[in-house]
Amino acid sequence: MHRISSGGHSTPPSVRRPILNFGRSLNTSSEDSTISRNNSPHIAKDYVESLHQNSRAALLFGKNNVHVMPLKAEVTEPMPGYLSLHQTPSGLTIKWTPNQLMNGFSDESQDKSVYWDFALQVRLDEIVYVHCHQDSEAGGTVILVGQDGVQRPPIHFPKGGHMLAFLSCLETGLLPRGRLDPPLWSQRSGTNSNTRRRRPLPALSETEETTKDYVFRIIDNSDHKDILKRKDLMDTKASLPSRVRVQLCSTSTSSESSSKSFSLDQQSVPDSPPSVYIQAVCDSMKKQIISRAFYGWLAYCRHLSTVRTHLSGLVNSKIINGDGASEGITLEKWTELCIDGVVSDYGEVYRQTYFGGICNELRTEIWPYLLGHYKFGSTTEQRKELDEETKQAYENTMSEWLAVEAIVRQRDKEDQAHAIAKLSSESASGEPVPKEIQRDLSNEVFEDEITDDEDSMSEEEKIQSRKSRRNTIKYESDEDQQLNDEDNAEINLVQISSDPEALPSSSNCDKNDEDAEGRSQELNDFIHNVIVTNASLDITNVETDGAPVRNHLDAVTEENNSSLDTCIETHGLASPGRSACVSPASSNGGIYSQELLKTFGLNLHRIEKDVQRCDRNYWYFANENLDKLRNVMCTYVWEHLDIGYMQGMCDLVAPLLVTFDDESLTYACFCHLMERMIENFPNGNAMDCHFANMRSLIQILDAEMYEQMHAHGDYTHFYFCYRWFLLDFKRELVYSDVFKTWEVIWAAQQVASSHFVLFLALALLETYRDIILSNGMDFTDIIKFFNEMAERHDVNAILKLARELVLQLQILIENK
């Protein structure tokens, strides 16, 4: 550490001129820069001795023949002298003593007293900047600049790296309370990897050709001193950081960054006396811990605020415990709850169901309560009455749509026949189909032939709708007359609804309108006429083709009006107007408009396609029970034609039908179920809400999973949950598990959360969290995974986890 230059004491003073006005004090720069000239020789001796290593001050650096230009007007050239750097308890001191004083204290002192004025003594704590000018020819110059901005006399080092040696000693001497900025020896201080502040300081060595100038700032780490003073204060509050720190960890604030910045501080104060140094480090640590704890706490508060803002609506605020409800509603428990056929403690029913489910034998009885069909507190008689009403209404509605179905079927048959005729004539001759056949072809097929005429098509459609409206008015007046003849109508209703799949009450009709070809000529006439009203569209079509068929069509329209009367009379198709449960279509339109026939026909076909492939591998639907499903579905769609059939509805009816095995009860409960579920279908907005809520839930409760979803192609749109939400997990689970899940979802609304499906979805994701994370699944992976896992989930574990997740969120929100 201590360096004493090995340079010889050879050079004699270059300036020997007497200083004339040595008596004048011209200490303009600073009082400490010179020593009083009145020093006696023996003081001078002491002074020179003080320049060496001694007990009061450590000598850090010494070099002779360092030239200084003293701040005296008389001196015009730099004088050589001895430069030394001392460390005293009060700080570093730089001294420069002219050679004359150094060499000749044994000589007569008279001649030398003048040089005392030139001697320099600089306390380093007054110095802020160290300017270094380096010249490859002449060595280096150091200029010290004080806090007041005043420069001390330039110190000129001879060649040979002496300036660098001086600066190096200076930097070392400044530690630990001060340092050079930028550090001189940054690469040296980091014996390990801490070399990030490497500077081109080797250029300070004089091998460089060009002049290099550097400015170092001397930084006094007095703030460290302040911290030392505040140390005691902190110790008294030591319990605070440790307590908050727990929360810090719980919010998983990265501890990585704190350790990083800690090591950084460590680096800035290397090679220092250990005790002071460690204290500084400890303080720095303490400060960081406190600040991090604070930010952690702040983050935690914000987190809670986010949770409350975004997620509080997802769970009920009141936490209901599941004590004694793990068994769910057993037969014994039901006898306690259902007293004389009256169930009044609905809270307990919901609670038991939510936490433990319902035993299979009781589902038929309890599900109608959960779905809102039966009212809690109702008597057995009231419910029986309701059942009867439900059944009656259901059968009435069925009779309505069955009549329409018969028409649709007949039309289909004709359409098909014509299509086949067209196809055969097309393939046989390659010539255009004869007009007569073409006229009766279904528009939908026909349209393809004239697709290049789309504008006129829409016009035609307008004409068609106008015409059918006009016709409808006519029918209404017809109907008014007809309504007087109710008995007649009723009899004939039975006749027309003689479909094998028709309602039970009409099953005595053995005739099938599909099989018995020439069964009812009147019916055929009627159907034909309905189709002919459609011909108003065909007229235009044919006209575009330029075919002269107007006369024929006029005739048909005539026939239409007259024969329709007959039709209504004989078949009682006005019956819907008389039905207790009037359908919207029949109530205002009477006999079915083209629009209605078309719409219902379309829905009917869709329903049949889906019914045919609904859970065929499940025993219940392996047989005629499919017809029950179809009836329930058609009844619902008939009553909700504006909604229409949408894929997935069959899946929602099926578990209800399996449970109740009763069409009307299934229908009534399905209507209640759909009140919530309809919003999930394409026209509603619940699905988007579910996705958005899932996003919030995952983001807040499982940030790691969210990050991965985001990183792997960003599937935070959560489309892979689509089927889960659309069908209340029906496709994800086997039937017995669907039952368990559905009743919990229904009860959850009253007990814990009306968004329980979200927590089920979350439970599914969390159950397979490790697999999802470790495989770095992307969107396709996760779709594949869950499609393959369908019907293989452990439903009890998932329901349990979902309930726990609800509770977790409830507690999080409650803990303010």
Added chain:
Amino acid sequence: MASNKKVLLKVIILGDSSVGKTSLMNQYVNRKFSNQYKATIGADFLTKEVTIDDRTVTMQIWDTAGQERFQSLGVAFYRGADCCVLVFDVTAPNTFKSLDSWRDEFLIQAAPREPDNFPFVLLGNKVDLEPRAISAKRAQQWCQSKNDIPYFETSAKEGLNVEQAFLAIAKNALAQQNQTVDLYNEFPDQIKLTNTQRPSNGSDSCAC
């Protein structure tokens, strides 16, 4: 060049409900037919490795819900498709009529770079069933009007023509993908499967 790289071809099957999309996919991938398939809700896909011109490619065949109301979901699934398979039921005229809307909707949602040249393949399924409502001629006419889409008549139930159809689908998908890859090759002249006069728009799909 890229021949050794693993190639993934994304194929989307579209068409009205109950035309046999799921059945076709399963017949092709698993060589089996079941009459117990459920209506597809959301989307599912199967993968199959095929060798085309000494090149092994993985086909990722996406099966979607057939009801047109669920088309809005398509945007999540159609992106990055290399080929779109349109399916109709030869015994159901309406399913043929819907083809235009399926094609248009796909082009809107998948937003391929060059809608006019995006590969489609048309499959007329259920040829094993009688009576037939749409003739091959009519289907072919439609295909011609849509930039000569390849047409296959298939029976997923009997496995008729399914293999051939999907091979053509894979080839078309691969050609489409190569075209995209070509834009980014340093030496595009080395592989020239089709005309390369395509504008080099930004691409998000490549062979790797």
